[in-house]
Amino acid sequence: MIKLKMPLLAPEVDAAALKAVQPAVRRVVDQLYKGRCPGSDMLGWRDLPLKEDSAELRQIQKLARKIRQKADLFIVVGIGGSYLGARAAIEGLSPALPGNRSGPEILFLGNHLDADYAAELLRYIKGKKYYVNVISKSGTTTEPGIAFRLLLDHLRRTLPAKKVKERVIATTSPVKGALLAMAEEFGFHKFIIPEDVGGRFSVLTPVGLLPMAVAGIDIGKMLKGAAGMARHCSENRTLGKNDALKYAAARHLLYLAGKPIEILGVWNPALLYLAEWWKQLFGESEGKDKKGIFPASVGLTTDLHSLGQYIQDGRRDLFETFLVIDKNRRKVAIPELEGDPDQLGFLAGQQLAFANQQAWRGTMLAHRAGGTPNMTLHIGKRDAFHFGELFYFFEFAVAVSGLLLGVNPFDQPGVEAYKKNMFALLGEPGREEERRALEEQLLKIDDSE
């Protein structure tokens, strides 16, 4: 099981501070399990891995096998939670170089509005056999909505109607919405997103599982890892026995101690998208009511030659959480070089993994000495099982952490503000007055020096 080590959080967080926060932790964990907390209608993620629907799982696996055999390309259309979880797992667990991967190439659309990218993708898919997995609870979200229009249009122009429907899989609400209606009307293959699971908590539903299975990831093992962590959390509700609680409590204490920025530092480039998923999960759950830890991320050792300077010597309002994979998949020994011109000869014959490990160990101490408290989350191996543990670990931790902060960790009211303006500016019927008012404000910006 993944393991948290946090002695380098002291003096800001020590045994006494943890002891003092234990009653508050106990209270919010009780609320969470009794379903008596803010956002209690969105607690579906909590027991999700424990209620594994094996019929659904088999269905996903069967469809994924078919797609792996038949497709050149698999295009995932989604944004936010309908994008980041699948991508985090796929980039995290697949070979890094696309040329080394098996199965269809996996591309993502509908997570931005960039015309150059869309044009390129539309050119790239010509003559290729591709499947589209469109993921949206409502089906009316702008970015995936437009992307799906583009792809459906392309499918229809190149294939007969009954072939088109075979190429589309809709992952959506089980009870309502535009995408559900379309899936039923056109006969698309359909998977459901439980109503009580929010986007950023949906990685272990078909939202994440189908793209992962198409990428060749063992989703059964992932769910097993997640279920183990879910049981562990449910059965161990005190700080001393539950590292997810410790993580939640520690970061809350650090926030109160004047450290409002958390940097997730990953020691393997494969984990960079996991950091993006983590930033959504924590930033969107906690960043409200003018509160919340600001989540940032670094890739290491890469960014020790970049943000490393800031972390070592800049403003002292940061803390770090390192993600360390204890056991690499492959071994690479550092070769000899005659004459030792680079002065690295003392490393010859050593494993590269050993060098990475010493870099992490040296960095922990250096950053602590510089005034940046840090902790390390140890993940045994980079595999589906441990990713399952990790996904659940962070979901549980952010729920506790958000509740400790006094916010509803399960809503995202601020996401509406840009949408509202955007729709008016795009000319949505009935919003003409609003549009005029916005254009007036914008005119002043255009005219400014």
Added chain:
Amino acid sequence: MIKLKMPLLAPEVDAAALKAVQPAVRRVVDQLYKGRCPGSDMLGWRDLPLKEDSAELRQIQKLARKIRQKADLFIVVGIGGSYLGARAAIEGLSPALPGNRSGPEILFLGNHLDADYAAELLRYIKGKKYYVNVISKSGTTTEPGIAFRLLLDHLRRTLPAKKVKERVIATTSPVKGALLAMAEEFGFHKFIIPEDVGGRFSVLTPVGLLPMAVAGIDIGKMLKGAAGMARHCSENRTLGKNDALKYAAARHLLYLAGKPIEILGVWNPALLYLAEWWKQLFGESEGKDKKGIFPASVGLTTDLHSLGQYIQDGRRDLFETFLVIDKNRRKVAIPELEGDPDQLGFLAGQQLAFANQQAWRGTMLAHRAGGTPNMTLHIGKRDAFHFGELFYFFEFAVAVSGLLLGVNPFDQPGVEAYKKNMFALLGEPGREEERRALEEQLLKIDDSE
């Protein structure tokens, strides 16, 4: 020329505040041009594009043409400034999908210590014709040093000695260091990094230019863009006439007004690595003496469904700088969909670029209304010329901004701390005592609960 619009920084930064800071700006700009500032031995970047060495440029272009014809792969070995600039330009200006790119595939090694990635790359290059561009002033930096050992070892095991030397290009110090010595001993092709240009300011030297040229980027045009901006900055030393100065002054004022986090928001996924380059440039230049703006980045609209919630509603200690490309390369019209199930029908026939533009315009106003001041940097087109302008714009701005803050923007003393620990832990001869002391501290962490 790229253009900054900043009315949405008010009330934190308004005309009066800018006027008040003008004398300080004037003072540091004078210091900068007279070479009388902290770090004045590292001002080589200042006039670099104005002193274009056309013989060197032709040499780079000639070698790049040869490599584009002959190579399957081009592997760039470097970290920090010897990595991020080239990658920012290549990802920013090349087609997004590797399958749409021309010339050799470009891979990066030596920017981390991950064994899985290295093993994969070593497997991937088997049987392929590859060139290695090793970039390091000293040649003794650990990450690129080890990567170069791996690749040189592989080359030697698969090719005769005189072929090996044709496959390696060393970009290094002109006067000293391990890599220079190796290049001379083995007869590698050699390009130089001027002694007075620091890593993060080196993108417009052969460090960045050779990989870009191999990627098919018109480096002549890039240098022209940079030279234009360099001339503009030199000839316009007041806030009213120089947007790079305005940017520097505005962010300094925001910092003083209690906004220590700057988020660079890019509206095109192609610019995500440019944001990484920017984070190094600003974080490493300013993050010292317990001071400095913390640089973060978001991809948009992607992260409006992620960190967007925080930016709208979280702690009010942020400001944003948007990078907007005014003119897309390609056009994509949003298609009709009969029955309008997704309710996006009012967009049918509109350009995707129009949607992206309204998203940006709506976001500016929404974030300002939520309490996040923001400004926008307009880049006419996503091409080499404008990237040249932009690179210089940011280099100049960070120099001014760092000097306003009262730090030396050209050093990075904090980068040594992790290295020192790492070398001792790796068993460097002569550091046994230090190693024992570090291992003792680490033992306590291993033993902790």
